[in-house]
């Protein structure tokens with residue numbers, strides 16, 4: 001449970017960082033999805049636009065950005081609210097159920 005809380009805190013921090021990046025760059029999430037798409041469907045360097053297959057030669061900054069987002073977690077490709085929901089779901093899952101509590105109680109008799 002304490003581990004789950006620590007993980008949730010860290011994930012919440014990460015989500016805020018991602019939210020900041022999305023505020024600064026309206027295409028951040030789009031780029032993150034594009035980078036993830038490349039990971040799933042291609043091998044090698046990112047040389048083409050994932051949408052129109054246009055060569056990215058000459059868009060060096062975009063290539064660098066996409067390459068750096070390749071290793072970003074799936075959270076980068078999701079909206080802030082979805083990330084917060086995912087954190088809440090795993091927190092909820094870490095709370096012992098009523099049945100678990102009963103098993104934890106000292107046995108009487």
Ligand SMILES: [Zn+2]
Nearest residue numbers: 049051052054
């Ligand atoms: Zn394109």
